[in-house]
Amino acid sequence: MTNPTTITAPEGLPFIEIEREVDAPVDAVYRAHTDPELIAQWLGPRGYEMEIERWDIKRGGGYRYIQRDGDGEYPFNGVVHSASVENGIVQTFEFEGFPGIVTLEYMSFEDLGDGRTRLHGRSVFPNLESRDGMLQSGMDVGVNEGYERLDELLAAAEKSVSA
Amino acid sequence: MTNPTTITAPEGLPFIEIEREVDAPVDAVYRAHTDPELIAQWLGPRGYEMEIERWDIKRGGGYRYIQRDGDGEYPFNGVVHSASVENGIVQTFEFEGFPGIVTLEYMSFEDLGDGRTRLHGRSVFPNLESRDGMLQSGMDVGVNEGYERLDELLAAAEKSVSA
Numbered sequence: 135m136t137n138p139t140t141i142t143a144p145e146g147l148p149f150i151e152i153e154r155e156v157d158a159p160v161d162a163v164y165r166a167h168t169d170p171e172l173i174a175q176w177l178g179p180r181g182y183e184m185e186i187e188r189w190d191i192k193r194g195g196g197y198r199y200i201q202r203d204g205d206g207e208y209p210f211n212g213v214v215h216s217a218s219v220e221n222g223i224v225q226t227f228e229f230e231g232f233p234g235i236v237t238l239e240y241m242s243f244e245d246l247g248d249g250r251t252r253l254h255g256r257s258v259f260p261n262l263e264s265r266d267g268m269l270q271s272g273m274d275v276g277v278n279e280g281y282e283r284l285d286e287l288l289a290a291a292e293k294s295v296s297a
Numbered sequence: 298m299t300n301p302t303t304i305t306a307p308e309g310l311p312f313i314e315i316e317r318e319v320d321a322p323v324d325a326v327y328r329a330h331t332d333p334e335l336i337a338q339w340l341g342p343r344g345y346e347m348e349i350e351r352w353d354i355k356r357g358g359g360y361r362y363i364q365r366d367g368d369g370e371y372p373f374n375g376v377v378h379s380a381s382v383e384n385g386i387v388q389t390f391e392f393e394g395f396p397g398i399v400t401l402e403y404m405s406f407e408d409l410g411d412g413r414t415r416l417h418g419r420s421v422f423p424n425l426e427s428r429d430g431m432l433q434s435g436m437d438v439g440v441n442e443g444y445e446r447l448d449e450l451l452a453a454a455e456k457s458v459s460a
Contacts, residue, residue, distance in 0.1 A: 147309075148310065148421070194359050194376055212378065213376040215376050224397075236379075236401065237401075258421055258422075260401070
């Protein structure tokens with residue numbers, strides 16, 4: 135049984151908000167976001183291969199990756215304003231299929247105790263049209279499947295530590 | 298006689314928009330934004346000294362500077378998502394007096410011909426409260442005086458080229 139993911143698009147405001155609980159400690163969840171070998175195993179929908187060109191999630195860093203399935207290639211890039219487990223990650227995000235539409239993403243990692251974490255994400259778009267376009271792109275499938283894959287990755291890591 | 302600066306805060310949307318015409322060619326106006334020796338001569342209100350720690354305005358670059366007057370120090374920092382005269386500058390912006398409130402700034406440079414340029418700026422805030430706080434901070438004084446100083450700098454450069 136997986137935890138639910140809440141995706142909210144507030145009326146009239148160019149934001150997408152995501153909330154998700156994860157049954158793993160905050161340090162492990164943060165590492166799964168910042169370690170390139172881990173992120174490649176869970177980000178995005180099932181059935182895609184994630185090729186990482188750069189994954190340098192620290193203040194002043196940046197990233198570029200390509201999601202591939204049988205049909206095509208989807209490259210993304212951004213720069214990292216700041217990143218720490220305490221204050222979360224603030225980074226830009228651009229899908230190169232729509233060059234110039236850049237969003238600012240906030241992701242924070244709330245320690246719930248008992249080895250559990252709550253993720254709070256906010257994407258801030260440059261206008262309402264690009265926010266609505268993102269919603270209509272089917273991004274919810276990628277987000278939901280991605281967090282299911284994150285659960286599986288963290289459960290497998292936990293099992294290998296316990297074994 | 299200086300050109301007017303238009304600062305707009307659209308009702309209900311977390312944006313501040315700035316428009317300003319400048320009587321100088323687009324390349325010179327862009328260089329005044331990206332060259333650290335030039336930016337230090339005009340950015341911000343009169344009566345402040347701008348100390349630049351880093352000014353690297355290119356894709357993946359970043360900046361940090363401190364505005365100083367008799368009363369205090371005001372440090373700012375950000376990272377640069379992309380920068381070109383054709384597509385403008387997209388960068389983050391954080392006043393370290395309010396750490397964690399990061400905005401995304403778009404600035405584009407429209408060539409009006411006849412050696413004139415129109416600047417279009419948009420700052421995208423993470424919420425309405427921080428946008429309204431910025432408006433109430435007296436930022437309009439800094440923006441207006443900054444562009445007056447930019448006019449003076451570009452006029453002086455033009456004069457020295459013509460001389």
